[in-house]
Amino acid sequence: MPVRGTLLVKGARATFVQYVSILVTTFALLLMVGACATGGDARAATVGSAKLTSGWALRSATGLADAGDVISRVGYGTAGWHPVTLPSTVLAGLVDNRVHQNIYFGQNLKKVPDLTTQKWWYRGEFKAAASGPGQAYWLRFKGISYRAQIWLNGTRLDANAVGTLVHHEYDVSKLIRPGEANALAILVTPPAHACKDLSICTVDWNHEAPDMNAGVWGDTILETTGPIALRDPYVRTVLPLPATDSADLTVYADAVNATKAPVTAKVSGTISKAGHPTITFSQNVTLGAGERREIAFKPLHVKKPALWWPHQYGKPELYHLKLRADIDKATSDIKEIDFGIRQFTDYRKSVNGTSWAAYKVNGQNVLFRGGGYVWDLLQRWDTRTNATHIQYVKDMGLNTIRLEGTLGNEELYDLADRNGIMLMPGFVCCSAWQKDNAWTAEQTKVAMASLDSQMRALRHHASPFMWNYGSDEPPTPAHLATYKNIAAKLHWQNPTVDNVATWSNPDAGMKMDGPYVWEPPVLWWDTTRVGSAFGTTGEEGTQAPPPLESVQKFLAPSDQWPLSDAWNFHAGRPSTPFDTTTHYDKAIDNRYGKATGAADYARKAELQNYENTRAFFEAWSAHKYTRSFGTIFWMLNNSWPSVQWNLYDYFFKPGGGYFGTKKATEPVHIAYDYNTGKVHVVNSTLTSRADLQATATFHTIPDLTQRHSTTRSVTAPANASSEIMKVPAVGGLSPTYFIRLQLKDSSGAVVSDNLYWNSTRPDELGPKSDWHHTEVKTYADFSGLNSLPANPALAASATRTSANGNETATIKLTNTSPKNLAFFVRPEITAGADGTEVLPITYSDNYVSLWPGESTTITATYATRDLGGKPAHLRIRGYNVPTKSIPIS
Known part of the structure; x- marks a missing residue:
C-alpha cells in the first residue's frame, strides 16, 4: 500500500512589492533542497527534497504501442513528444507548445477538441541524489488528475492512483538508481466532463477546460531521508481565552519507518522567533517494520506570545518549527514549517429567525x-x-x-x-462532490483521501x-460523520x-x-x-x-x-x-x-x-x-x-x-445606507477613534449648489459600527444629485471621504425574486452626471523613486477650476505616453472626485520591469475630465 503524506517546507517571504526577492528566495530554496543537507556525522544518509520540474515530455497515448515498463526506462526516445515543465495540465502543455494558440481570444477556445477522450503520457528523467547508509527515497505527487498508472525504471508503482485532490507517496528505495539517471512515466486518464468525477470543477461560472484540467497539476517531488522519515508537522495552538497572555502548543508529526526492522530515533524540535525565547523539546520513538505513526509531544507553555492577527487587526506574527529525526546521532530527516499562534472560535447568533455562524479570532x-x-x-x-x-x-x-x-x-x-x-x-x-448519495465505493475512498490530503496541507x-464540508448541500450523514472523524484524527483546530x-x-x-x-x-x-x-x-x-x-x-x-x-x-x-x-x-x-x-x-x-x-x-x-x-x-x-x-x-x-x-x-469609514438614509461609521481596527467629526452635504448637479449640511461629533469604537445620523428629506434637489460624506479628526485631517451620486427617482425593487435575481421595478436616474461641465482644469504632476526593482510614483492632483467638479478621476501609470497601464499595480486611492480648489496625493507602486523599457507616464482621465498623459520625473 502506498503511504500518503505531504511535504511541508518553509515558504519564502512574499509581498507584491517584493516579488523580485521572492523569486531569488525561491531559487535559493530549490538549490538548497536539491543539495545534500546532512546532519550528525559523516555516516548520515542524504536528506533533502527536489521538485522534478524539468526534463519532461507529454503526448497522447493514442497510437503509442509501448507500455509503461518500456516508456519508463532510461534512454527511451521521446522524439515527437511535447516538452513540458511540471506541474502542467495536458491543455497547458499543448498551449505552451503552440498546438492550440491564443485560446483566450474571442471564441478560439471552441477550436480546441475534447481532450478527455484519450489518455496522456507524461515522461521524465531525473538524477537521484547519492546514497548514504540507511538511505530511503520517496516519490511524492501533490496532484494528478484524475487517475494514473505510475511507472519508475520499468516497474509499475501504482496501477490506479486516483483522485485529483489526493496526495500519493511511494517508497522507491529499491527501485531508484542513486546518483544516476532515473525515468518516470505517468499514464493519465482525464476526469469526465460535467464534473462527474471528484475533480476540479468550474461549474457554471466558466467554460470547462477541454481537458478538464487533466494531468500532473501538482508538484512531483523526490525526497531523500534516512530510515525514519517525518511527515506533516503541525503545531496546535490554544489560548486561555479571553486572556491572550499565554498559549499552549502541541506539536504533532507522523514518523515513517522505511525499513523491514524496528528502528528507534530521537525526534527533537525547536520553536523559534526573533526576539522571543527558543523552545526545545524531544522524545525517543521506536517504530516497527514499515510502521507509520503519529508523534505527539507534551504541550509547551508559552508566555506573552506574539499573536497572528488578520489584516487590519494587527500583525500576522509567525513562529518557526524545525523537527529533526536522528538515529545514532546521524540525521535521518528534517522538516520545517512556519505557524501562527492564534485561535479561531465560532458561535451562533439568530437574525430573522435563522441561526448564523459567527467567528472570533483570539477572542475578538x-x-x-x-x-x-x-x-x-x-x-x-x-x-x-x-x-x-x-x-x-x-x-x-x-x-x-x-x-x-x-x-x-x-x-x-x-x-x-x-x-x-x-x-x-x-x-x-x-458536481460529483455534492452528489454523494450516488457515490461508488471508489469515490467514497477518493473523497475521504482528498479531505485527509488537503487538511494535512x-x-x-x-x-x-x-x-466547509459541503457547499450548496451538506454531505450525507454517513459521509459527514466520516469527514468529521478525519478532521478529529488530524487535530483540525479550526471551526467547521x-x-x-x-x-x-x-x-x-x-x-x-x-x-x-x-x-x-x-x-x-x-x-x-x-x-x-x-x-x-x-x-x-x-x-x-x-x-x-x-x-x-x-x-x-x-x-x-x-x-x-x-x-x-x-x-x-x-x-x-x-x-x-x-x-x-x-x-x-x-x-x-x-x-x-x-x-x-x-x-x-x-x-x-x-x-x-x-x-x-x-x-x-x-x-x-x-x-x-x-x-x-x-x-x-x-x-x-x-x-x-x-x-x-x-x-x-x-x-x-x-x-x-x-x-x-x-x-475607518463613513457610509450611506441607500435604504434608510442613515449614516454609519465603521471602524475595522482594534483601536478606537475619538474626537471625530462627520459631515453630510447634499449638492445639485451640475452646479454643485449645496442644499443641505449636517455635522455630528463621532466616537468610533474599536471593531464596531455606529449609526451616527439619519439624513432628512431634502428639497430643491436636481434629478441626479450628490451626497458627500466626510469624516475628519480633531486636526481637520480627512479620515474618510465618500461621494455618492443619487437620484430623486431611486432604484426600486419588485416583488419577484429567485436564487440568482431580484427584479428591478424602477431604475434610478443618473443621467444628470452626463451634464457635468467638462473640466480641463485638473492639474497633475508625478515623481517617482526606485528601490529593489520596484518604483513608487507620487501623484498630485489639483482641481484648479473655480466652479466645476473633477468627477471620478482615474490616474494610471502607463508604459509610455500612449501605452497601457502597468500591471500589476497598487494605488493608495483611485477614482477620486475633487471639488473646486481641492487637491489630493496618491501613491502607486509597481515593478520597474513592467514598464518594458519604456518611460513611465501618468495618464489622467475622468468622467468629465479629458484624457491627458504626462511624463513622470
Missing part, C-alpha cells in the same frame, strides 16, 4: 470579508501571480479568500499566512479559519460547517441565496430582501465587466460593440442564467443613459461597478456583529478573460469594483 469578533478565488483555466500559477492575488486582496481592505474546491496551491497558503489573509477552504458545489497554516447554504440545510449557519446578476445598491441594505446584508453568506455578488483596456486584449474591435456572441462567450457557461450580461446592460442604459459604444459602455460600467461593490461591503460592514457576520463576494477574480463576476479582472487591471471595495473597507 471578526467579520470575514472576501471573495471567491479561482485559478487560471489552465490551472497555472507562479510566485508572482500568487503574490499579486494576496496583495490585491490586502490592498482592497479584504481579509478572506474562499477556496471552493480550488485547493492545493500551497504557496498561496504561505503568502496568506504572511499577510494576514484568512482562508475559507472546502469542496466545490454542483492546510492544518499547520495560520490563515485557514474554518472548513456542514455546508454554506441554509436553503438546503436550515442549520448550515451560512446562506447562498444569491443574487448572482446585477442588482442596485439598495438591495444590499434592505434586510427584508433575499441576498441583503444580514446573517452570514458563503457567496453572493454581481456582474462586473472589466475596463475597456482589458476587453481590448481578448475581443476584436467588431466584437466589443455592439455586444456580441464573442462577448457572451466570455460571460458564464452557455445555457445557464449567466451566458449574457443582460441584467447589467439594461441597468446601464436605464440609469446612466443608453451606451453609444464600447468606450461609453466601459466608462459607465466603471461607475456602476464602483457604486455596487462599495455598497455591498458597506452594508455588510455597517451591520457587523448585530445582523451580519461575514460575506464572500462572488467572485474575487476570473479564471480567464471574463465579462462576468470579479473584483479585479484576469489581467490584474484594477477597475471600478476594485476601488469601490477599497473605499468601503478602509480602516
Whole structure:
C-alpha cells in the first residue's frame, strides 16, 4: 500500500512589492533542497527534497504501442513528444507548445477538441541524489488528475492512483538508481466532463477546460531521508481565552519507518522567533517494520506570545518549527514549517429567525470579508501571480479568500499566512462532490483521501479559519460523520460547517441565496430582501465587466460593440442564467443613459461597478456583529478573460469594483445606507477613534449648489459600527444629485471621504425574486452626471523613486477650476505616453472626485520591469475630465 503524506517546507517571504526577492528566495530554496543537507556525522544518509520540474515530455497515448515498463526506462526516445515543465495540465502543455494558440481570444477556445477522450503520457528523467547508509527515497505527487498508472525504471508503482485532490507517496528505495539517471512515466486518464468525477470543477461560472484540467497539476517531488522519515508537522495552538497572555502548543508529526526492522530515533524540535525565547523539546520513538505513526509531544507553555492577527487587526506574527529525526546521532530527516499562534472560535447568533455562524479570532469578533478565488483555466500559477492575488486582496481592505474546491496551491497558503489573509477552504458545489448519495465505493475512498490530503496541507497554516464540508448541500450523514472523524484524527483546530447554504440545510449557519446578476445598491441594505446584508453568506455578488483596456486584449474591435456572441462567450457557461450580461446592460442604459459604444459602455460600467461593490461591503460592514457576520463576494477574480463576476479582472487591471471595495473597507469609514438614509461609521481596527467629526452635504448637479449640511461629533469604537445620523428629506434637489460624506479628526485631517451620486427617482425593487435575481421595478436616474461641465482644469504632476526593482510614483492632483467638479478621476501609470497601464499595480486611492480648489496625493507602486523599457507616464482621465498623459520625473 502506498503511504500518503505531504511535504511541508518553509515558504519564502512574499509581498507584491517584493516579488523580485521572492523569486531569488525561491531559487535559493530549490538549490538548497536539491543539495545534500546532512546532519550528525559523516555516516548520515542524504536528506533533502527536489521538485522534478524539468526534463519532461507529454503526448497522447493514442497510437503509442509501448507500455509503461518500456516508456519508463532510461534512454527511451521521446522524439515527437511535447516538452513540458511540471506541474502542467495536458491543455497547458499543448498551449505552451503552440498546438492550440491564443485560446483566450474571442471564441478560439471552441477550436480546441475534447481532450478527455484519450489518455496522456507524461515522461521524465531525473538524477537521484547519492546514497548514504540507511538511505530511503520517496516519490511524492501533490496532484494528478484524475487517475494514473505510475511507472519508475520499468516497474509499475501504482496501477490506479486516483483522485485529483489526493496526495500519493511511494517508497522507491529499491527501485531508484542513486546518483544516476532515473525515468518516470505517468499514464493519465482525464476526469469526465460535467464534473462527474471528484475533480476540479468550474461549474457554471466558466467554460470547462477541454481537458478538464487533466494531468500532473501538482508538484512531483523526490525526497531523500534516512530510515525514519517525518511527515506533516503541525503545531496546535490554544489560548486561555479571553486572556491572550499565554498559549499552549502541541506539536504533532507522523514518523515513517522505511525499513523491514524496528528502528528507534530521537525526534527533537525547536520553536523559534526573533526576539522571543527558543523552545526545545524531544522524545525517543521506536517504530516497527514499515510502521507509520503519529508523534505527539507534551504541550509547551508559552508566555506573552506574539499573536497572528488578520489584516487590519494587527500583525500576522509567525513562529518557526524545525523537527529533526536522528538515529545514532546521524540525521535521518528534517522538516520545517512556519505557524501562527492564534485561535479561531465560532458561535451562533439568530437574525430573522435563522441561526448564523459567527467567528472570533483570539477572542475578538471578526467579520470575514472576501471573495471567491479561482485559478487560471489552465490551472497555472507562479510566485508572482500568487503574490499579486494576496496583495490585491490586502490592498482592497479584504481579509478572506474562499477556496471552493480550488485547493492545493500551497504557496498561496504561505503568502496568506504572511499577510494576514484568512482562508475559507472546502469542496466545490454542483458536481460529483455534492452528489454523494450516488457515490461508488471508489469515490467514497477518493473523497475521504482528498479531505485527509488537503487538511494535512492546510492544518499547520495560520490563515485557514474554518472548513466547509459541503457547499450548496451538506454531505450525507454517513459521509459527514466520516469527514468529521478525519478532521478529529488530524487535530483540525479550526471551526467547521456542514455546508454554506441554509436553503438546503436550515442549520448550515451560512446562506447562498444569491443574487448572482446585477442588482442596485439598495438591495444590499434592505434586510427584508433575499441576498441583503444580514446573517452570514458563503457567496453572493454581481456582474462586473472589466475596463475597456482589458476587453481590448481578448475581443476584436467588431466584437466589443455592439455586444456580441464573442462577448457572451466570455460571460458564464452557455445555457445557464449567466451566458449574457443582460441584467447589467439594461441597468446601464436605464440609469446612466443608453451606451453609444464600447468606450461609453466601459466608462459607465466603471461607475456602476464602483457604486455596487462599495455598497455591498458597506452594508455588510455597517451591520457587523448585530445582523451580519461575514460575506464572500462572488467572485474575487476570473479564471480567464471574463465579462462576468470579479473584483479585479484576469489581467490584474484594477477597475471600478476594485476601488469601490477599497473605499468601503478602509480602516475607518463613513457610509450611506441607500435604504434608510442613515449614516454609519465603521471602524475595522482594534483601536478606537475619538474626537471625530462627520459631515453630510447634499449638492445639485451640475452646479454643485449645496442644499443641505449636517455635522455630528463621532466616537468610533474599536471593531464596531455606529449609526451616527439619519439624513432628512431634502428639497430643491436636481434629478441626479450628490451626497458627500466626510469624516475628519480633531486636526481637520480627512479620515474618510465618500461621494455618492443619487437620484430623486431611486432604484426600486419588485416583488419577484429567485436564487440568482431580484427584479428591478424602477431604475434610478443618473443621467444628470452626463451634464457635468467638462473640466480641463485638473492639474497633475508625478515623481517617482526606485528601490529593489520596484518604483513608487507620487501623484498630485489639483482641481484648479473655480466652479466645476473633477468627477471620478482615474490616474494610471502607463508604459509610455500612449501605452497601457502597468500591471500589476497598487494605488493608495483611485477614482477620486475633487471639488473646486481641492487637491489630493496618491501613491502607486509597481515593478520597474513592467514598464518594458519604456518611460513611465501618468495618464489622467475622468468622467468629465479629458484624457491627458504626462511624463513622470
